Every structure is written in C-alpha cells, then in structure tokens.
Amino acid sequence: MEKKIYDNDLGTILLRTTPRATRYTLKISKGMITATMPEGGDEGWMLSFIEENRQKLLAALKKHPARPLLNEATALQATTFRVEIFRTDRNNYYMTLKEGILRIACPSGTRFESDRVQEILKDLLEKALRHEAKRLLPDRLMALAARHRFTCTGVRIMNSKTRWGSCSTRKSINLSLSLMLLPWHLIDYVLLHELCHTVEMNHSDRFWKLLNSVTDNKALALRHELKGYHML
Known part of the structure; x- marks a missing residue:
C-alpha cells in the first residue's frame, strides 16, 4: 500500500x-x-x-536533490545535440534528431508533472542517446585502443544507471549510453579508464599510473570533473 x-x-x-x-x-x-x-x-x-x-x-x-522535470523549459545539452521539448496539436509523442537538435513533440494537453509523462520523455531521450552512443562510441573506443596499444575484444552499449563503463576479464567493454551526456574529453577519459582495465583489473597504483600516462597526467583531475555529471 x-x-x-x-x-x-x-x-x-x-x-x-x-x-x-x-x-x-x-x-x-x-x-x-x-x-x-x-x-x-x-x-x-x-x-x-x-x-x-x-x-x-x-x-x-x-x-541528493530531485532531478528537474523534463518539460518545455528544459535546456539540456548532450554531447551531440541539444534538447527542445514543445507541445503540438497532435495526439501522440514523436521526436526528430536533425542538425544537432533533438526535438520532442508532446500533445497539447501534456501534464509534465505526471510520472507517466516523465517516463515517456525519458524513454525518448534514452532512445536518442542510445542511437548516438552506438553510432559513435565503438569506433572511438577502438581508435583509442589502437593509439595506445590496448587490446579490446568487444564493446556493448548498455543502459547502466550506476556505472559509466565496465570491463570484463575477457577484455570486453560495456559503455553506458549516458556517456552521451558528457563533453568529449570526459567521454575519452571513461573510455581510456576502461581500456586501462584491460591491463589492470583493479584500481591499484599501477592502474592510476597507466591511466595518467594516457591522459597527460590528468587522470585525477578528470575523475574529479566527472563527479559533477549525472547519468540519465
């Protein structure tokens, strides 16, 4: 009850x-x-x-404040697009992603404070983030792996709400679609973080030394900056 x-x-x-x-x-x-x-x-x-x-x-x-509602006042800038939410005379929700703008159209009578409406808008945003993550992150990860001579056996895009990324003992990497809410330099930090786990599976001094070596000695500063961002 x-x-x-x-x-x-x-x-x-x-x-x-x-x-x-x-x-x-x-x-x-x-x-x-x-x-x-x-x-x-x-x-x-x-x-x-x-x-x-x-x-x-x-x-x-x-x-742990409440996340702001997704509504017409939302000013969300993702990695590759900004979000515009608006009302239309149509009876359904729909979205378009074009020229760096994700437009989400809502029925004219939409009550943005409704939990159900927030779920719908979040699902649409998630769909757009997943699309962009699948389009861009695997190639970017493999390019970083080649540049720094890491071996990665595979990459998957997940909807993790607690971890930006993870690496298995088989050197397969999972990436959260929420990465597409970050600026590119922090995305690269997370990708390099997981690639370093293909060599060091823990957070030992050796791990941080390796991560420092591929981030121009900025690992701790980037880690601190990442804490200022939230997942979807």
Missing part, C-alpha cells in the same frame, strides 16, 4: 507498507523520501520517526 504526503520542508514523502519490510526505514531517491514500514505498521510512529530524523533528511536532500 502506498500514499503520498507533503511536508513544507521535506517535500513529497511516499509512505509504503510492504510485507517484505521487517523494520521502519527511510530512503531518499531522486529528491523524494520513501518511508517504508512493515505490514500492519503504525503510521503515527512512522511520522514520528520522520520527525526525529528531520535534520538528517534535510541534509541528505541537499546532497
């Missing part, structure tokens, strides 16, 4: 009751607090629990 309540400081709070829960827990995801309690739990006790943790929750919300 679920219901939403609103707090002036904490924003929308999702109250969930589930038989799988064995205790009262609080979690923040995408800027919203989810309060979970066991089946038959006491809602009043949960509200008190939230109140007891108010200051911790406020601090956590500052670190």
Whole structure:
C-alpha cells in the first residue's frame, strides 16, 4: 500500500507498507523520501520517526536533490545535440534528431508533472542517446585502443544507471549510453579508464599510473570533473 504526503520542508514523502519490510526505514531517491514500514505498521510512529530524523533528511536532500522535470523549459545539452521539448496539436509523442537538435513533440494537453509523462520523455531521450552512443562510441573506443596499444575484444552499449563503463576479464567493454551526456574529453577519459582495465583489473597504483600516462597526467583531475555529471 502506498500514499503520498507533503511536508513544507521535506517535500513529497511516499509512505509504503510492504510485507517484505521487517523494520521502519527511510530512503531518499531522486529528491523524494520513501518511508517504508512493515505490514500492519503504525503510521503515527512512522511520522514520528520522520520527525526525529528531520535534520538528517534535510541534509541528505541537499546532497541528493530531485532531478528537474523534463518539460518545455528544459535546456539540456548532450554531447551531440541539444534538447527542445514543445507541445503540438497532435495526439501522440514523436521526436526528430536533425542538425544537432533533438526535438520532442508532446500533445497539447501534456501534464509534465505526471510520472507517466516523465517516463515517456525519458524513454525518448534514452532512445536518442542510445542511437548516438552506438553510432559513435565503438569506433572511438577502438581508435583509442589502437593509439595506445590496448587490446579490446568487444564493446556493448548498455543502459547502466550506476556505472559509466565496465570491463570484463575477457577484455570486453560495456559503455553506458549516458556517456552521451558528457563533453568529449570526459567521454575519452571513461573510455581510456576502461581500456586501462584491460591491463589492470583493479584500481591499484599501477592502474592510476597507466591511466595518467594516457591522459597527460590528468587522470585525477578528470575523475574529479566527472563527479559533477549525472547519468540519465
């Protein structure tokens, strides 16, 4: 069972009751607090629990704010295109990617605050990012591998939400389509990071020395810069 309540400081709070829960827990995801309690739990006790943790929750919300809604005011610049979202008189959603602009058309009555609408827009954006990632990243990875004499046995584009890339023991590399939200120098950093894992499968001193050698001694600076970006 679920219901939403609103707090002036904490924003929308999702109250969930589930038989799988064995205790009262609080979690923040995408800027919203989810309060979970066991089946038959006491809602009043949960509200008190939230109140007891108010200051911790406020601090956590500052670190993990809600992502802005995708809507007509969105000014998103991806690696190879910028996004324009607008309303039309048509009854369906559609998009075009041309001359560096991804245009997403929405029905005139679209409610952008709707979770379903956000899912649709995110799916369309994901489709465009996947297209660009498949078109550009494998060749770029192989070119970097050849330039720095790495051996890569394969590359796949994935929709990872937690890792920009990964490398298997067989020297096959997975890349997140979210890479196409980064500037090119950070994309190259991630590609080189994974290529270095074809030689060093951990993050030892040898790994960082190798990564430094192929990034003009900028590995740590690029790593720090990457932390300022978020995945789709």
